Amino acid sequence: MIRLLPLALLGLTATASHAREQITFATSAPSSPFSSCPPIRPPPVQRLRDPTAAVTQFWDAAPTYGPVDSWTIHGLWLDFCSSGFPQNCDPTRAYHNISEILEAGGGHETLKFIETYWKDYSGHDSQLWTHEWQKHGTCMKTLEPSCYGSSYQPQEEVVDFFEKTVELFKQLPTYDWLTEAGIVPSRTATYSLAQLQDVAKARFGHEIFWGCQRGWLNEAWYYYQVRGPVQNGQFTPAPATGRSSCPSDNIRWLPKTDPKDPPAPRPTGAPSGKIFIDVLPSSTGGAPNGALISTGKWMRNVTPAGFTSIRDSDGRGFSLQTSKGACAITSAGSFLCQGGQKATTFFADSERNIMYRGKSDFYAVEIPSGPKQVTITTGKSAQKVKLRLSE
């Protein structure tokens, strides 16, 4: 039975060879704004003498994966600067026990590191590790067991692959480089591709591939020319082999939200001015999962709508307004923002959740998927949610 698994995986991953490099067999994977790849291998603009490697990183903000102040590892790939690149080269070495291999092979520290910094966007980290090893690691010639000679220990090349990837990733602190240049995650600020490339040139020495989904920054690919073996050869920074998928302007870098963060203390209960409203379903642990759009409906994978909050004269309650009109609880108990209705007065609890008639629990029939817009209600329904004010 076990023998069959790698082959089954191969078939599946081949159909989605660039689908954001993710695990296509993870049936419970939530859809993410970043679930499909940037327009994949960009066409080469030049031919380099030595093979090129790419060290690739993710920024997973919606939903959030990995530390709020760091990008995470996507992988280490070989790139031949032609239209193709090798993948899935040796099904007999498509191991599913990466953690055990690292523990047994002296890679304990590396395992601890990747548990934090090599994150799958559907939460299946070890499947992403297997996938990356199988797809890219098994294609690296110098990681073939025959290259190790008579002293070869089973699976030691797997340890080398993960150690090398971590070593290279640690030299590329994208988050620090960007923020030190004044480019910070924000729900409102926008940046130009030229600004991002200026940082890449100053810190890495070359332009890199910046990947965007719908104008949201979510990938960074750094290229190297490699001389010698992957294990200990020379990795020299090189220019990206293709054009970034980000637009030249209006790029957003969304903040990651940390569900463990204590709520910010609020001197006044009611917000005032421009705010956003995150939706936190209790069924998925109460972390933000989508936001309200201008009609007051709930969507995932969208840029949250801006709400204008107007404080009551006594400063405790507030009403909400969007481009569609005033927000109110309708006679049917739905939270909707539209023209021709009188704004409802809401309150905020100590965690900045919207309260209506003394309660901060709202409901929805389901968690929205894909382009679906789901109505928030006060009447009980399948999904209990909080509506959290955020800046």
Ligand SMILES: *[C@@H]1O[C@H](CO)[C@@H](O)[C@H](O)[C@H]1NC(C)=O
């Ligand atoms: C990992 O899996 C492979 C293939 O199933 C097996 O040969 C090897 O002994 C396993 N390694 C560890 C450390 O469990």
